Amino acid sequence: xxxxxxxxxxxxxxxxxxxxxxxxxxxxxxxxxxxxxxxxxxxxxxxxxxxxxxxxxxxxxxxxxxxxxxxxxxxxxxxxxxxxxxxxxxxxxxxxxxxxxxxxxxxxxxxxxxxxxxxxxxxxxxxxxxxxxxxxxxxxxxxxxxxxxxxxxxxxxxxxxxxxxxxxxxxxxxxxxxxxxxxxxxxxxxxxxxxxxxxxxxxxxxxxxxxxxxxxxxxxxxxxxxxxxxxxxxxxxxxxxxxxxxxxxxxxxxxxxxxxxxxxxxxxxxxxxxxxxxxxxxxxxxxxxxxxxxxxxxxxxxxxxxxxxxxxxxxxxxxxxxxxxxxxxxxxxxxxxxxxxxxxxxxxxxxxxxxxxxxxxxxxxxxxxxxxxxxxxxxxx
Amino acid sequence: xxxxxxxxxxxxxxxxxxxxxxxxxxxxxxxxxxxxxxxxxxxxxxxxxxxxxxxxxxxxxxxxxxxxxxxxxxxxxxxxxxxxxxxxxxxxxxxxxxxxxxxxxxxxxxxxxxxxxxxxxxxxxxxxxxxxxxxxxxxxxxxxxxxxxxxxxxxxxxxxxxxxxxxxxxxxxxxxxxxxxxxxxxxxxxxxxxxxxxxxxxxxxxxxxxxxxxxxxxxxxxxxxxxxxxxxxxxxxxxxxxxxxxxxxxxxxxxxxxxxxxxxxxxxxxxxxxxxxxxxxxxxxxxxxxxxxxxxxxxxxxxxxxxxxxxxxxxxxxxxxxxxxxxxxxxxxxxxxxxxxxxxxxxxxxxxxxxxxxxxxxxxxxxxxxxxxxxxxxxxx
Numbered sequence: 001x002x003x004x005x006x007x008x009x010x011x012x013x014x015x016x017x018x019x020x021x022x023x024x025x026x027x028x029x030x031x032x033x034x035x036x037x038x039x040x041x042x043x044x045x046x047x048x049x050x051x052x053x054x055x056x057x058x059x060x061x062x063x064x065x066x067x068x069x070x071x072x073x074x075x076x077x078x079x080x081x082x083x084x085x086x087x088x089x090x091x092x093x094x095x096x097x098x099x100x101x102x103x104x105x106x107x108x109x110x111x112x113x114x115x116x117x118x119x120x121x122x123x124x125x126x127x128x129x130x131x132x133x134x135x136x137x138x139x140x141x142x143x144x145x146x147x148x149x150x151x152x153x154x155x156x157x158x159x160x161x162x163x164x165x166x167x168x169x170x171x172x173x174x175x176x177x178x179x180x181x182x183x184x185x186x187x188x189x190x191x192x193x194x195x196x197x198x199x200x201x202x203x204x205x206x207x208x209x210x211x212x213x214x215x216x217x218x219x220x221x222x223x224x225x226x227x228x229x230x231x232x233x234x235x236x237x238x239x240x241x242x243x244x245x246x247x248x249x250x251x252x253x254x255x256x257x258x259x260x261x262x263x264x265x266x267x268x269x270x271x272x273x274x275x276x277x278x279x280x281x282x283x284x285x286x287x288x289x290x291x292x293x294x295x296x297x298x299x300x301x302x303x304x305x306x307x308x309x310x311x312x313x314x315x316x317x318x319x320x321x322x323x324x325x326x327x328x329x330x331x332x333x334x335x336x337x338x339x340x341x342x343x344x345x346x347x348x349x350x351x352x353x354x355x356x357x358x359x360x361x362x363x364x365x366x367x368x369x370x371x372x373x374x375x376x377x378x379x380x381x
Numbered sequence: 382x383x384x385x386x387x388x389x390x391x392x393x394x395x396x397x398x399x400x401x402x403x404x405x406x407x408x409x410x411x412x413x414x415x416x417x418x419x420x421x422x423x424x425x426x427x428x429x430x431x432x433x434x435x436x437x438x439x440x441x442x443x444x445x446x447x448x449x450x451x452x453x454x455x456x457x458x459x460x461x462x463x464x465x466x467x468x469x470x471x472x473x474x475x476x477x478x479x480x481x482x483x484x485x486x487x488x489x490x491x492x493x494x495x496x497x498x499x500x501x502x503x504x505x506x507x508x509x510x511x512x513x514x515x516x517x518x519x520x521x522x523x524x525x526x527x528x529x530x531x532x533x534x535x536x537x538x539x540x541x542x543x544x545x546x547x548x549x550x551x552x553x554x555x556x557x558x559x560x561x562x563x564x565x566x567x568x569x570x571x572x573x574x575x576x577x578x579x580x581x582x583x584x585x586x587x588x589x590x591x592x593x594x595x596x597x598x599x600x601x602x603x604x605x606x607x608x609x610x611x612x613x614x615x616x617x618x619x620x621x622x623x624x625x626x627x628x629x630x631x632x633x634x635x636x637x638x639x640x641x642x643x644x645x646x647x648x649x650x651x652x653x654x655x656x657x658x659x660x661x662x663x664x665x666x667x668x669x670x671x672x673x674x675x676x677x678x679x680x681x682x683x684x685x686x687x688x689x690x691x692x693x694x695x696x697x698x699x700x701x702x703x704x705x706x707x708x709x710x711x712x713x714x715x716x717x718x719x720x721x722x723x724x725x726x727x728x729x730x731x732x733x734x735x736x737x738x739x740x741x742x743x744x745x746x747x748x749x750x751x752x753x754x755x756x757x758x759x760x761x762x
Contacts, residue, residue, distance in 0.1 A: 185618035189610045193574070193603060196646070200599035202583035218581035222574060226607065229570045237566035265577070320701070 010067045012060070012096070012103030013037060015141050021098070021105075021134055024127040030112040034138045035103025036060050036095035039079060040087035042144070048379055049144045050085060050370075051135060052094040053152030053159035056227070056283055057275055059102040062094040063087070068274040077358055084367040085151070089374070093142065097159075098134040099126045099282035105134075107278030108210070120278055121207030128155070128290045132162045136170075146170050148377060149370065153177040153355035154322065155283070158290050161330070164311070165292060165303040173373040175366065177314040178355040180326035181300050181333070182291040187321060190230050191284040194223030198277050207278055217272040223280060224271040233318035233351030293333075300333035307334075310376070311341040312369040314362055316354040342369060391448045393441070393477070393484030394418060396522050402479070402486075402515055405508040411493040415519045416484025417441050417476040420460060421468035423525070429760055430525045431466060431751075432516060433475040434533030434540035437608070437664055438656055440483040443475040444468070449655040458739055465748040470755070471529065478540075479515040480507045480663035486515075488659030489591070501659055502588030509536070509671045513543045517551070527551050529758060530751065534558040534736035535703065536664070539671050542711070545692070546673060546684040554754040556747065558695040559736040561707035562681050562714070563672040568702060571611050572665040575604030579658050588659055598653040604661060605652040614699040614732030674714075681714035688715075691757070692722040693750040695743055697735040723750060 014035040021032040037060045042049060052062050052075065063079040065072060079085045079092055096104035107123040110116075139147060150163040150171050157179020164174040183191075198204055201219030205212050229237075296302025311334055315327035324345045334341040346361045348354040355362070373379075395416040402413040418441045423430060433443050433456065444460040446453060460466045460473055477485035488504040491497075520528060531544040531552050538560020545555040564572075579585055582600030586593050610618075677683025692715055696708035705726045715722040727742045729735040736743070754760075 184615055185621075186610065186615040189606075189618060192646075193607050193610070196599070196603050196606060197578050197581070200578070200582060200603060218577070222577050222581060222603070225570075225577060226574050229567065229574070234565055234567040237570060240566075265573075 014103050015138060017137050017141075021130070021137070023124055023130050025125045027124040029105060029124070031105065031109075032098075032134060032137065033103065033105045033109065034095050034098075034134050035100075036093060036138055037062065037064065038094075038142075039063050039092040040090055042091040042142070046144050047146070047148060047377065048089065049091045049093060049139070049142070049147050050149045050151060051139065051147050051163070052079065052085070052092060053131075053135070053150065053156035053163075054094060054097065055152070055154035055156050056287065057224070057271065057280075058156070059100065060094045060096045061102075063092070066274070069270070074356060078363065078366075084363045085370070086367075089379075090148065090370075093139070095135050095138050097131045097155075097283065099123065099131070099279060099286060101276035101279040106276070107207075107282055108276050118210055120210060121281065123278065123282055125289070126282060126286050128158045128162050128286055129166060131286065132159050132166055135159070135163075136167060139170075146172060148379065149173040149175060149373065151175040151177070151366075152179070154179060154352065155287050157322075158287065158292075161292055161303075162290075164307060164309045168304075168307050168309060171309045172377050173310045173312070173370070175312045175314070175369070176327075176330065177362075178316055178319055178322045178327075178352055179313075179330075180290075180322045181293060181303075181330050183288050184326075187230075188288045190226055190321075191288055193226045195281055195284060197222035197226070198281065201277075204277065207281075209277065215272060216277045217269070220272045220275065220277045220280060221265070221269050224275075225265070230321045231351060231353040233320070233349055235318060235349040236351050236353075239349075300329065301336035304334055304337050304339055307337060307339050309339070310369075310373055311339060312366065313341065313343045314355070314365070315343075315345050316348045316350070316352065316359070316362075317345055318349045319352040319354065321352040395484050396519060398518050398522075402511070402518070404505055404511050406506045408505045410486060410505070412486065412490075413479075413515060413518065414484065414486045414490065415476050415479075415515055416481075417474060417519055418443065418445065419475075419523075420444050420473040421471055423472040423523070427525050428527070428529060428758065429470065430472045430474060430520070430523070430528050431530045431532060432520065432528050432544070433460065433466070433473060434512075434516070434531065434537035434544075435475060435478065436533070436535035436537050437668065438605070438652070438661075439537070440481065441475045441477045442483075444473070447655070450651070455737065459744065459747075465744045466532070466751070467748075470760075471751075474520070474523065476516050476519050478512045478536075478664065480504065480512070480660060480667060482657035482660040487657070488588075488663055489657050499591055501591060502662065504659065504663055506670070507663060507667050509539045509667055510543050510547060512667065513540050513547055516540070516544075517548060520551075527553060529760065530554040530556060530754065532556040532558070532747075533560070535560060535733065536668050538703075539668065539673075542673055542684075543671075545688060545690045549685075549688050549690060552690045553758050554691045554693070554751070556693045556695070556750070557708075557711065558743075559697055559700055559703045559708075559733055560694075560711075561703045562674060562684075562711050564669050565707075568611075569669045571607055571702075572669055574607045576662055576665060578603035578607070579662065582658075585658065588662075590658065596653055597658045598650070601653045601656065601658045601661060602646070602650050605648060605656075606646070609648050611702045612732060612734045614701070614730055616699060616730040617732050617734075681710065682717035685715055685718050685720055688718060688720050690720070691750075691754055692720060693747065694722065694724045695736070695746070696724075696726050697729045697731065697733065697740070697743075698726055699730045700733040700735065702733040 157176035198219040201216035204216035538557030579600040582597035585597035674681040
């Protein structure tokens with residue numbers, strides 16, 4: 001990838017709210033645009049809407065071709081006709097998060113005070129809760145008073161939890177997958193590696209790379225590589241690559257390559273074509289700031305007091321980034337307030353990424369949970 | 382740290398072998414210098430020598446002030462009078478590894494063919510076994526035919542294992558601590574992040590930064606930060622920093638800092654003052670190439686067939702970089718050849734770094750093991 005190549009642009013379906021959005025940091029965005037996609041049809045009662053929240057580097061193209069990469073949607077195995085989140089039955093909404101780079105307001109949007117420039121690193125710090133508030137505006141705009149379900153994995157799971165905490169009466173069912181109620185010190189540290197790598201790239205220009213029409217591609221690639229390692233288990237890495245040298249040529253200091261290295265390099269470089277560095281900074285920071293119990297004196301149960309939402313928590317046994325213990329802590333807090341909660345630890349050796357992969361146990365459980373909730377909600381087929 | 386500041390230089394005690402060293406990669410170093418330090422006195426029988434092998438970013442200053450940092454030796458709590466490796470009883474040797482930057486032949490040494498330049502990234506790929514062969518030259522030079530013990534943690538443990546495999550008759554006791562017989566795919570991946578960060582630094586100049594009198598400080602710092610996270614447990618990170626914001630000021634995209642981040646930044650920046658980037662590339666690569674069983678058809682036991690060496694293996698329960706399972710695999714291979722082997726898993730929540738810290742269980746076990754070996758070896762007090 002040529003470092004001088006500019007970020008690819010496409011047009012996204014979106015809605016703009018001229019009254020902006022008040023942020024947790026105390027500042028206010030004068031304009032708020034939320035880019036989104038929908039699948040399936042909203043029923044007459046407007047009671048079959050499922051909001052899917054995407055993860056750090058995901059986007060709204062959950063079940064269709066991603067326009068920049070040409071690859072299938074990131075949850076194409078989960079959302080669609082006849083799939084666990086069945087678009088013949090449910091109206092599926094997915095929005096690009098606030099701070100993102102796929103059409104929603106973020107560091108690449110025009111600066112509120114200097115519209116001839118983009119925000120860049122001047123973009124205010126946003127939180128997971130801010131992202132959820134932006135989504136709530138979209139949901140209202142679509143005429144939906146109550147979501148049948150909010151579902152998300154990883155950072156999407158954080159959003160699902162925040163939805164249930166902020167809008168308890170507007171969420172019938174909530175499915176946080178491979179998630180946590182706060183970001184751990186280790187997780188923050190890994191994100192910081194990525195941010196430092198971006199800031200260290202000479203093409204970063206203190207965040208004003210857009211003005212130079214370049215991308216801090218190498219820094220962003222290192223950030224992505226770091227994150228990628230945390231998404232997979234040691235077993236998955238070993239199975240895929242083991243320790244085979246990709247080429248058996250004479251070893252030199254930088255010339256030889258283990259397979260895992262070239263794979264990571266490929267992952268890193270394809271990423272920079274579709275993701276904005278300042279968005280990466282904004283969104284990782286939002287994750288790092290997430291601590292749902294903080295507003296309740298450190299007592300997570302307080303976030304869910306009196307909730308009527310039905311919860312399904314899912315973790316994966318080999319996920320060391322959002323380990324099962326984190327989901328268990330959420331389950332305990334929900335039990336504490338007598339919430340309706342199911343908890344499934346899927347036995348998988350695929351690590352955190354398992355939530356995106358074909359995990360039959362996970363898919364069957366989710367489909368079953370949704371069917372049960374649909375019955376309780378009186379959702380007509 | 383000023384990026385333009387050159388690498389600090391000091392004079393080190395060393396020995397040079399004019400006949401060089403044949404390397405695993407097939408090339409030959411025309412000159413071999415081994416920088417080293419010794420502590421205590423060699424007895425008349427020359428039977429009380431303990432070789433200590435240092436880890437990735439360690440050096441020969443195991444039990445005295447490090448001349449570049451002014452900090453105590455990296456194992457000052459382990460090596461000295463009255464300490465587990467008691468310098469009143471043992472003659473302790475520690476050499477800077479081949480490929481290092483503290484006086485031994487490495488990327489900062491004069492190029493064999495163009496002595497007016499340094500090797501830089503042209504330095505041949507070295508292996509853990511090459512490091513051990515260089516140490517063996519030093520041990521012979523000191524007039525020692527058989528080491529009483531070889532002891533090392535992390536990469537030092539890899540060297541200890543390689544010593545026992547390459548020179549079984551010259552090692553009475555062998556203590557690999559927090560070690561492994563091969564580097565895992567995950568470990569390789571973390572190293573690759575560091576190498577990519579270094580290569581991405583504009584001050585790297587393709588490895589010829591020395592010619593520009595600069596240091597790829599930010600890339601090296603990111604590499605060190607990445608490695609540092611893998612050295613500590615989540616529990617240790619949380620205990621030390623938790624999620625407290627270091628400053629409670631208004632959040633901005635790059636302005637706020639979690640404590641763990643500023644800690645990591647500090648760790649990274651103090652590191653670049655003492656460590657050479659090309660050495661970091663060379664040594665991480667040597668670790669990544671390590672697979673002791675590879676020369677024996679994948680059968681680790683083959684590396685130790687007929688060994689008379691006494692082994693003590695030590696792992697730490699919260700070490701996720703070199704987990705207990707890796708030490709257990711070595712123990713199994715040693716059992717397979719009926720070797721004399723003790724194995725201790727120290728219960729600690731301090732992660733991989735525990736081998737450097739005050740872990741009473743570990744220290745007592747090592748002292749006891751050495752005392753027992755001394756008796757068996759007929760070592761006179």
